[in-house]
Amino acid sequence: QVQLVESGGGLVQAGGSLRLSCAASGRFFSSYTMGWFRQAPGKEREFVAARSWTGDRTNYADSVKGRFTISRDNVKKTAYLYLQMNSLKVEDTAVYYCAARGSNYPSTATDEYEDWGQGTQVIVSS
Numbered sequence: 001q002v003q004l005v006e007s008g009g010g011l012v013q014a015g016g017s018l019r020l021s022c023a024a025s026g027r028f029f030s031s032y033t034m035g036w037f038r039q040a041p042g043k044e045r046e047f048v049a050a051r052s053w054t055g056d057r058t059n060y061a062d063s064v065k066g067r068f069t070i071s072r073d074n075v076k077k078t079a080y081l082y083l084q085m086n087s088l089k090v091e092d093t094a095v096y097y098c099a100a101r102g103s104n105y106p107s108t109a110t111d112e113y114e115d116w117g118q119g120t121q122v123i124v125s126s
Contacts, residue, residue: 002026002115004098009120022081022098038094050106059106088124095119
């Protein structure tokens with residue numbers, strides 16, 4: 001099992017930027033994929049971006065392509081997943097979740113991810 005802790009959410013004006021971080025620890029394999037999802041009030045959780053651990057495969061939702069970038073880093077025994085969000089829009093407002101799955105394919109399907117963080121709130125004001 002992988003433990004995931006998100007941070008970096010907050011309040012930002014439309015057009016601004018935020019960088020979300022996800023600290024991952026626990027039982028990890030090189031074949032893991034990690035991703036970001038979001039859930040706005042009254043809506044279902046939706047895919048944002050995912051990256052295979054090897055970095056050779058990434059997926060982005062059409063709504064964030066060209067604005068968001070997913071990346072990762074390792075610091076000591078902790079793996080970090082990032083989501084750089086630029087040109088933020090009001091419709092990007094949501095709780096953002098980090099997720100992991102035991103496969104090297106960056107699936108866009110919510111139910112294919114086994115481990116989830118608690119989420120971090122992003123609010124974009126007009």
